[in-house]
Amino acid sequence: MTTLGVVDGQVLRPDLRIEEADVLVDRESGEIVDVDPEVGASADETLDASDSLVMPGLVNAHTHAAMTLLRGYADDKPLESWLREDVWPAEAELTPEDVAAGTKLGMLEMIRSGTTGFVDMYFEVPDVVAAIDESGMRARVGHGVVTVGKDDEAAHEDAAESIAVAREFDGAADGRVRTAFMPHSLTTVREDILREYVPKAREEGVPVHLHVNETAHEVDPIVEERGVRPVAYAREVGLFDPESEERDFLAHGVHSDASEVEALAEAGGGVVHCPASNMKLASGMAPVQAMLDAGVPVGLGTDGAASNNDLDLFGEMRDAAMVGKLASEDASAVAAPDVVRMATRGSATVAGLPGGSVEPGAAADLAVVGLDAPHLTPAHDLVSHLVYAASGRDVRHTVCDGRVLMRDREVQTLDAEAVRQAAEERAFDLVSRAE
Template identity: 45%
Template sequence: MSVLIKNGHVIYGESFEVVKADVLIEGNRIVKVAKEINEPADTVIDAKGKVVSPGFINLHTHSPMGLFRGLADDLPLMDWLQNHIWPREAKLTREYTKAGAYLGALEMIKTGTTTFLDMYFFMDAVAEVVAESGLRGYLSYGMIDLGDPEKTEKEIKEALRTMEFIEKLNSERVHFVFGPHAPYTCSIALLKEVRKLANEHGKLITIHVSETMAEIGQITERYGKSPVVLLDEVGFLGNDVIIAHGVWLDSRDIQILARNGVTVAHNPASNMKLASGVMPLQRLLNAGVNVGLGTDGAASNNNLDMLDEMKLAALLHKVHNLDPTVADAKTVFRMATLNGAKALRLKAGVIKEGYLADIVIVDFNRPHLRPINNVISHLVYSASGNDVETTIVDGKILMLDREVLTLDEEKILDEAEKTIEKLA
């Protein structure tokens, strides 16, 4: 299978240089980026007046939570979780979760996300959806034991069962990740066992860390130290760990993250909506920490639109630091593409020969994206997911001219409505 994208403004290489060129894809790789490629291809796409961009990598989400979009807005995190989200999640079945996963996958394809890192329940069902949708998914079962040794054993068993299920799918696009929920919901025993298992099986780990002041207070009271120091002291951290949020980090925490090569997934929309705080982006970047971008779940965002997320990230840190030079467009674009790929050890996030063909085409033939003075700036500050016209993952076209080819859009929307009625 080959695809030739012609006449586009191509964001090329690690420096994101914008060039007028064609892009040739063969199999799942980009094989050539050059002017006027005339080689035959199975599919030819004319990208005149359009931008050919690396696909976006959503480094932290809970994809089935689109079902809860708009159900418990404008509340503090713990009230939102304990009194609204967790009681509804207790009613979830595999079938309901799968309906939510379909909705999430559809939204991501339509808004230009090509890869996502997920944490939720019934992850075998989510894995089936990812395989069918054509997306690239890194999937973790969210482990919570609340210090109960029986529960610890049960959660580890479920994680290993999920890993086995995903590995049997034998897909290069669907991967298992260990996902202990957070230091305040997981025992030290569980965290140590996860570290051991990740080493044994060569898997990545993702975990919520330092999201709110309440969490910092809870961990400090329980252990006498910050969540990051705690994780470091129990030998949990490494360059295979992706922490979500990292809002409340002091200088020592940042040093520890840098030393261990940990990636931080920044979730500005969710952090603002739940009033969790503002993560120290500039200090993390200055320390050399790899920072990616995530949307969090659609229940606390309320969408999975990475273009939206880039704008929020850029604006939040400028106003917070009273400095318009902070979180410039290229830095934020890098967080949403290359930095995410680096965290997932994925040869993607860049349009360049030899890289995975995970590409989106954004229609710039629109008033809010003209004149084309600065492509990266327009993507960060002016575009939205609705401007994405074509989504390609692993060399396969998932959406062409806004039509999703791998999923039944009407059926998914209908199923989501029916499911939330049953969960009421």
């Protein structure tokens, strides 16, 4: 066994207590071996965590990583016109090389801000997987299916591709890549396609991930046409099936009513809360406290960088706490400990990825947050600081699967300058083709 010791720090334990301890990691298995004072000093490789907090690596449970290329390209519009007028026309011009460059930029940003795992819905999945392999991160990926505006043959092709890439890449990058079938949403994918392909996802043993109840425009047509709410309709086509071994999970769930929250809790369906995107597109405020109270598994996601506009989960934690209180009209709602759980174990659970807790036997996915900064002084309560005062820029080191991805704010696996330059050139070229 070759070991990594994260030494001399304070450690955020699964019950959210803070302990002074080292974290000892087996680099080969990628697991945490021990969490105890002094156990890291004699490790083969060490990371200094003095004046720092060692916490689980954050998990971004819903994003479109390559959309970093469209960061700041079209702002201040609601979802439907933003997608149809700006985003989809630009995405129609994307090449596999563009997607690889955008995904790398997104991962660079995530590693720098302490994120070790993410869920990605996009296209050109083989190129996305190759980029993930290189970065050392962990992810659940899928090909997003849209059938609006497509003829029968093209709709089937798109859905079949989503199933095919889910089959091919599950377990790639030494097991760090998992997959899902990813229909875009209940209103952008036809019913017959859902009914035919959800069972195929079951046969492959992969979960289903999609956008649900993001805006009122996604609810009304379903209620009008079918007389049932979107989550009930989703269950009719085979989603969120409690008998299935895989946990299906939805992004947003903003306009979920009490019956839908209850149904998700009962079925074990996961929700990825994306507060910044929901505020920026004025989609609404998700009933997150009600979901937590009902026992729905809730994780946290940034959504794409074009509707956020960054991939920093620390900002997302702050937004989740703030908008959660506003939505509940209750300052005690969506409290800091709930939010930290959401961004770590909650997201890992919903996404079905390892990680999310610092304890022996858990995946060695870690973020080390520097505490010697004015905005983190005094340290009355570090859980509070993580949510209300810290930002991704405070992260010093990032570890995933036992491997150091960032040491002393230098990313080790990707060439930061080259990634930034390539993404910028490709982004400018992309939008000039789209105009």
